[in-house]
Amino acid sequence: MSRRTSNSSSPVRCASCAQALDYAARARVLTDSSGLPSGPACYTSALVEGTASRTDLALARARSGVEASRQEDSQVFLSRNLFALGHLLLVTGRPKEALEALEEVRDLEALQQVHDPSVLRWHPDMAESLVTLGHLEKAHELLTSTRRTATDLGRPSVLPALERVHALLDAAHGHYDTAARRLTDAADRLGHLPIERGRTLLALSHTERRGRRRANAREAAQNAADLFTAHEAHPWAQAAADSLNRLERNPPHNSDRPRLTQAEQRCAQLAAGGASNRDIAAALTVSVKTVEATLTRVYRKLGVHSRVQLAHTVGPGRE
Structure with a gap:
C-alpha cells in the first residue's frame, strides 16, 4: 500500500490530472477502510489536489499527513508530507513558511542518508523560497551543489527545474535576458511533462514582463494557460489566467517606469x-x-x- 500511494501522484507529472485525482481518492478509501497509516495517502492527495483541484484542500491534506507521520514515527512519509507542504506554501505565496518545512525535509534526508536529488525533488522549491526571501547566495549554493550531484549520479531529469529556479536567481540580479534564455531552454526540455513545462512558461511570462517585453510575456502566459487548461490543472490554470489579466489591466506606459x-x-x-x-x-x-x-x-x-x-x-x- 505504501508503495502504491507514494507513486500514485506520477500521473500528475505526466498531466493525467483526472486519473491522478481518482487514484488519490481510491488510496484514501483503501487507507480508511483497512486501518493503514494515513501518511502515504495524505502525501499523494496533497500533491495531486494541489495540482488538479484546490490548494486549500491540498494544504490541509499535507498538514494532516505531517501530523500523522509524526505520530506514526514514519520519517519517510514525514519528509514527503513536509515536501508537499513546503511546495504548496511556496506556490500560494508563503515562502518563509515553505522554507521552514523544506529545511526539515533536508535535515530528514540527511539523517536517512538520501543523496539522490531525484528521490524527493525538494531542492528547486527550497532554492526558489530562498530567492524569494532574498537569500541569493544560499540559493546559488544549493542550486550549484544539487546540479553537481544530479550530474554525477546521472539524473538529467532533475536539471530543468533547477534551471527554472536559476533563471529566477538571474532575474533577481536584474539579468532578465539571461533568465529568459534559461527558461526558454528549460521549457523546451519539458515537453514530456506538460505541468512542469507550464510552470516554467509561467515563470518566463513573469520574467519577460519584468524585462519590459509585454508581448513575449503575454505569449508565454497564454501558452502556460493553454497547457494547464488542457490537462485540467485548475489551480495553475487560474494562476496563468490571473497573469494574463494583469498584463491586460496594466497600461502600456507602466513599462516606462523608472528602474x-x-x-x-x-x-x-x-x-x-x-x-x-x-x-x-x-x-x-x-x-x-x-x-x-x-x-x-x-x-x-x-x-x-x-x-x-x-x-x-x-x-x-x-x-
Missing part, C-alpha cells in the same frame, strides 16, 4: 515575498528605518500603494 536600484530591487522582492520589515533588515544587514525609507521610494517609483500590488509588480517567478 529600481539593486538595493531597492532586493528590498522590494523581499517585501513582495511576504517578509516583514524586520526580516528584510536582517537579511540585508540594514536598519528597519532604512528598509522603510527604501520601500517608500519603491512604492513611489512603481506607483503602488500596498504589498499586494508590489507582489504583482516585482514578485520573482510567481506572483
